[in-house]
Amino acid sequence: MAARVLSSSCRKIFPRNDNRRARLDYFAMAKILIAEDDAAFRASLAETIVDLGHESIAAASGEEALTLLEKNRAALALVDLRMRGMDGLEVLRRIKSHPAHGDLPVVILTAFADSANTIEAMKLGAFDHLTKPIGRDDLAALLSRALARPRMHAQTAAPAGRDDELIGFSSPLREVQKLIGVAAASDASVLVFGETGTGKELVARAIHQHSQRARRPFVPVNCAAIPSELLESELFGHVRGAFTGALASRAGRFREAGGGTLFLDEIGDMSLSMQAKLLRVLQDGMITPVGGGSAEKVNVRIIAATHRDLVAMVREEKFREDLFYRLNVLAIALPSLRERGADILVLAEHFLQRAAPDSPKKLSSTAAKALLEHSWPGNVRELENLMRKLSLTVRTPVIDRGDLQFDVDLIVAAGPNQGERDLLDLEFYPAIAKLERMLLQRALAQSAGNRAEAARRLGINRQLLYAKLKEHGLEH
DSSP states (O other): OOOHEEEHHHHHOOOOOTTTHHHHHHHHTTTTEOSOOOOOOOHHHHHHHHHHHHHEEEEEEEHHHEEEEESOOOEEEEEEEESSOOOHHHHHHHHHHSSSTTOOEEEEESOOOHHHHHHHHHHHOEEEEESSSSOHHHHHHHHHHHSSSSOOOOOOOOOOOOOSSOOOOOOOHHHHHHHHHHHHHHHOHHHHHTTTTTHHHHHHHHHHHHHHTSSSOOEEEEETOOOOOHHHHHHHOOOOTTSSSSSSSSHHHHTTTTTTTEEETTTSSSSSHHHHHHHHHHHOOEEEOBBBOHHHHHHHEEEESSSSSSHHHHHHHHHHHHHHHHTTEEEEEEOOGGGGGGHHHHHHHHHHHHHHHHSSSEEEEHHHHHHHHHHOOTHHHHHHHHHHHHHHOSSSSSEEEGGOHHHHHHHOOOOOOOOGGGGSSOHHHHHHHHHHHHHHHHHHHHTTTTTHHHHHHHHHHHHHHHHHHHHOOOOO
């Protein structure tokens, strides 16, 4: 009965042609290599594989797995990350560098997933990176995906350092880590989407640190923080005398990032005229400094990021469609913190530890519950700022629920005057106006009056910030 079910599913996957029978036989009775030093888990995995209609060959070490691979034509390898002797990443690296086995799908299994080993595994060409234990249904789905997929040779690269900033174990974050590994294995342009505070620059740095450009510069540029009339000079450089105040020549960020990665944050705030100039550079690979001078070839990988809906902006003709497709070779959408519930307490403890390494504060159960129930409109940045503040202000070793004061609490609670206490009792438009003023005041206070930083915190461009400051009488 099981064989008939498998054959039925295979008919949906493979089209009818002369090689149909050979491919059906290969898929229905595939040989699966297991590399696992835990005897009980190895035996259980092998039993399930056989029960699903395949053949298993098992190895108790990485070295034994490579030896078995030389003698058997495996269709898939399941490799444990942490094994005595040769670990799973080294097994993966050797399989992918072998001329006869480089196209073998390899799945890394681990009970201790973190961002570094997930990214590294995907960068080295792993088909997937899964957390143990694995249920029967999950294993069946994995085999179906891996065995039906055409083989692709993976690209190898040198090991990279750890990226301890990508903290968490939630499923949404794991998917992001896998995409970082895929992106790190190539030089393709990457477009990172996500709400403000989700960690777009951390993702860009992780891609760079795990790529072959890791020993070259990573240069971030916040397009929203630089006036449009100065952004061209900032990116491409200028010659002396190019404009008033240009007392000396400047190399520009493209040249500074030579051989490395240029991170264009808030690309959605770039003017249309500047977008056209950036597109020309991406097409030709040549930059010309403002004010003249000879064109120069540049070797730079571009990673761009935005919290805006670029698809809608393209539709509204506020963002160039050709530039969008040039940047969006690989897209990484970052989940908000409210979508990463499993990571909130892990991140909170990480930030408390970083704020006071010698004696970090602890969270009470009621404080932890409140953190999990909060909506986190400011995402990871809001959580980090809150933990840093609590490390300084709470005088006891344990942080309790009464110590927590979220930003939303500050808005509803006492503000500059008693009227803000009654914000929620106001009619719609007066409440919106008052809330806007409070947000502007808070952003200016948090940025010590730096308007570019205030605009960045609010997720708006500086022109809109100036207009709102004037509207609310805060321009001075």
